[in-house]
Amino acid sequence: MLRVAVVGSGPSGLYTAQALVQQSAVPDVRVHVLDRLPCPYGLVRYGVAPDHEKIKSLQGSLRTVLEHERITFVGNVEACTPELPARRLRELYHAVVYCVGAAADRRLGIPGEDLTGSFSATEFVSWYSAHPDADPGGFALGVRSAVVIGVGNVAVDVARILARGAGELLPTDMPQGALDLLGGSTVREVHVVGRRGPSQARFTTKELRELGGLPDASVSVEPSELELDPGYGDPSALPGALRRNVEVLRGWALRPPPARARSLRLRFHLRPVEILGEAGRVAAVRFERTVPDGAGGVCGTGTHEDIEAQLVLRSVGYRGVPLPGLPFDEGRGTVPHAGGRVLRDGVPSAGEYVAGWIKRGPTGVIGTNRPCAKETAASLLADAGALTRRTLPGDPLDALRASGLRPVEWPGWLAIEAAEAALGASLGRRSVKLHDWAGLLGAAGGTGT
Structure with missing residues (x-):
């Protein structure tokens, strides 16, 4: 029997587990999917915007992975900690695959970034997604103007939630x-600002178009900013997705925005240089006008513009963080690997693997994780003959419990689902997420099952 631990129950971890049991020529592969949270699905549960029900429905297909007879969900267990160091995992399993994503947000590195009212977009997403680490009352929305820095899908998500x-x-x-606080929000202006032009924005056309369909918010752009981008003037050479983005923006530039309760303003060619404050709180963001540098980037012009804001959400990318006990490439923010095999001083480390963002960096969409996972699974299965020569101790779950951990297994997760459905029914809503550790673990059966 080949016994594997997959650390992380998001798409990359579950696609890896699925590939291991589907592709294996080994007669008996058993996979434990470990997660520090008592709930599976990773960013599908805690990162996809709640109004994107089609994407969130992916949980249904991920659920079938965890229902496989040779795959076991083990929640409420955090790896690479003093209680469960990497070396201990290697003692309990023939192989360990780390699928932990990119847990840190990139910073702007400008003055004022830590003023009250300045947050990463991920903090905001975690709050409205009921992540148990988020402060349920952490966002004061009794403000008039918000600035979202960045022009990717996460930036568009948080702007859309603020405008709904x-x-x-x-x-x-x-x-x-979160719903109650958003219901009492006084935000009337949301500015989404990028340092480069519209043909270089990272959002998808579907996400962009959604902004134009909000019933209580109008969308506007600045034609003069769009026209700075050569790709806007002649989009014929752009890839299809970018060309469609430009077409949507051109349509908005040609008509006046309708009068509505809230306004969404998409700004381009503005680079943040300082977050300005009053009495320790955000009051505005100072931007420098940029222009194309002729080499695919932009350069500053020395001209500045201040945009009033009492809330700033920074959405400029993610970065992997070191895992105690594993090598780490600080420059790339990833674990060094070859085909998914962890490299220590350039040499594959027996039984240690990576998949997902901690392997390749924060790139791609959810579906990108599938071929990435398959590559890692193929490497692991090719090594199975050597890996299974090592004799393992008994049931690893018994060992985890003996060390003081309290795993939440599949029945515990089903109990959380039932509790969330009951909570929603009591509020006259559909299923409503539990937002705190005590509530989740209590629903799962005290401190785990």
Whole structure:
């Protein structure tokens, strides 16, 4: 028998587990999917916007992976800690695959970034997605203007949530506390700002178009900013997705925005240089006008513009963080690997593997994780003959419990699901997420099952 631990139950971890049991020529592969949270699905549960129900429905296909007879969900267990160091995992399993994503947000590195009212977009996403580490009352929305720095899909998500009315979000699984605070929001202007031009923005056309379909918010752009981008003037050479983005923006530039309760303003060619404060709180963001440098980037012009804001959400990318006991490439923010095999001083480390963002960096969409996982699984299975020569101790779950950990297994997760459905029913809503550790572990059966 080949016994494997997959650390992380998001798409990369579950696609890896699936590939291991589907592709294996080994007669008996057993996979334990470990997660520090008592809930599976990673960013599909805690990162996809609650109003994106089609994407969130991916949980259904991920669920079938965890229901496989040779795959076991083991929640509420954090790896690479003093309680469960990497070396201990290697003692309990023939192989360990780390699928932990990119847990840190990139910073702007400008003055004022730590003022009250300045957050990473991920903090905001975690809050409205009911991540148990998020402060349920952490966002004061009794402000008039918000600035979102970045022009990727996460930036568009948080801007859209800020611009939606609470009634539009009522059918989602958003936690009740977040829904109540958004219902009382006084935000009337949301500025989404990028340092480069529209033909270089990272959002998808579907996400962009959604902004134009919000019933209580209008969208506007600055034609003069769009025209700075050569790709906007002649989009014929652009890849299809970027060309469609430009076409959507051109349509908005040709018509005046309708009068609505909230306004969404997409700005381009503005680079943040300072977050300005008053009495320790965000008051505005100072930007420098940029222009194309002729080499695919931009350069500053020395001209500045201040945009009033009492809330700033920074969405400029993610970065992997070191895992105690594993090598780490600080420059790339990834674990060094060859075909998914962890490299220590350039040599493959027996029984240690990576998949997902910690392997390749924060690139691609959810589906990109599937071929990445298959590559890693293929490397692991090719090594199976050597790996299974090592004799393992008994049931690793018994060993985890003996060390003081309290795993939440599949029945515990099903109990959490049932509790969330009951909570939603009591509020006249569909299933509503539990937002705190005590509630999740209590629903799962005290401190785990």
